[in-house]
Amino acid sequence: MKNIIIILLLINGTIAHALTIDGDNKYKSQVKKCLKLLSTKARTEYKLVKKHIGVIQQSDRSGMNAWENPPRYLMSDRTAFYSITWCASTIAHDAYHSYLYHKYMPTNNKKPPYEKWGGFNAEKEAIKYQEKVMKKIGSTNHEINYLKKLDGTHGDYNKDGKLDSTDYKKRNW
Numbered sequence: 001m002k003n004i005i006i007i008l009l010l011i012n013g014t015i016a017h018a019l020t021i022d023g024d025n026k027y028k029s030q031v032k033k034c035l036k037l038l039s040t041k042a043r044t045e046y047k048l049v050k051k052h053i054g055v056i057q058q059s060d061r062s063g064m065n066a067w068e069n070p071p072r073y074l075m076s077d078r079t080a081f082y083s084i085t086w087c088a089s090t091i092a093h094d095a096y097h098s099y100l101y102h103k104y105m106p107t108n109n110k111k112p113p114y115e116k117w118g119g120f121n122a123e124k125e126a127i128k129y130q131e132k133v134m135k136k137i138g139s140t141n142h143e144i145n146y147l148k149k150l151d152g153t154h155g156d157y158n159k160d161g162k163l164d165s166t167d168y169k170k171r172n173w
Contacts, residue, residue, distance in 0.1 A: 018054070019035070019050070019054060019055070019056065020054065020055045020056070020070075021055075021057075022055060022056070022057040022058060023057065023058030024058065027058045027077065027080060030080050030081060030084070030087060031056050031075075031080065031087070033084050034080075034087045034091055035049070035091070037084060037085070037088045038088050038091065038092065038133070038137065041136050041137040042088075042092065042133050042137055045092045045129075045132070045133050045136070046092075048092065048095050048096065049091055049092060049095040051095075051099075052066070052071055052095040052096075052098035052099045052102065053070070053071050053072075053073050053094065053095050053098060054068075054069075054070020054071055054072070055068075055070055055071070055072040055073070056072075056073045056075060057072055057073070057074050057075070058075065058076075058077065058080070059074035059075060059076055060076060061074065061076050061168065061169075061171040061172070061173065062074060062075045062076045062079045062090065062171065062173055063094075063168055064094040064097045064098055064101075064118075066097060066098040066100075066101035066102065067101065071098045071101075073091060073094045073095070073098075075087070075090065075091070075094075076171075076172075078173050079173050083139075083140070083143065085134060085137050085138060085139040085143060086143055088133070088137055089130045089137065089139060089143075089147075090130070092129065092130060092133040093126045093127070093129065093130040093133075094126070096125065096126040096129040096130070097118060097122065098117075100116060100117035100118075100125070100126075101116075101117040104116040104117055114163075114164075118163060119162070119163060120153055120156075120163065121152065122152075123153075123155065124151065127147060127150050127152060131147050131148065134147065155167050155168075157170040157171070
């Protein structure tokens with residue numbers, strides 16, 4: 001059974017950040033450690049997380065629902081428990097996707113074109129951002145080198161040249 005925890009970061013008695021973590025106790029503990037790591041070692045990037053993710057939810061696969069209010073990062077156990085640094089960096093990675101989504105949202109409040117925030121080029125940008133975060137938070141060389149090998153196409157499971165819901169359903173991360 002999943003439990004929901006709401007983290008309120010108070011600064012001088014004022015709520016500076018409210019984030020909901022939806023998952024079991026082990027998951028919630030891991031996510032809290034990752035958020036603390038980001039807030040202490042990658043403060044600028046943590047600000048982006050605070051602005052662009054409102055819910056982190058335990059799920060069977062990882063992905064960003066940037067269109068939700070608040071934006072929801074669905075994160076698998078495989079991603080969350082690989083390591084604290086990997087988990088923290090993926091939170092920043094998906095916050096960057098949410099940032100791109102909101103940056104390119106048309107004035108009519110319709111969804112922006114997927115390629116602007118979730119396509120191959122957006123994925124490359126998010127990977128570059130994640131790598132910057134990894135260096136700040138003390139990720140292992142193994143994790144950083146793995147990330148450097150990605151070209152943004154790793155999520156195209158059916159190799160049809162686009163990232164879509166079919167690929168998302170095939171993810172194991």
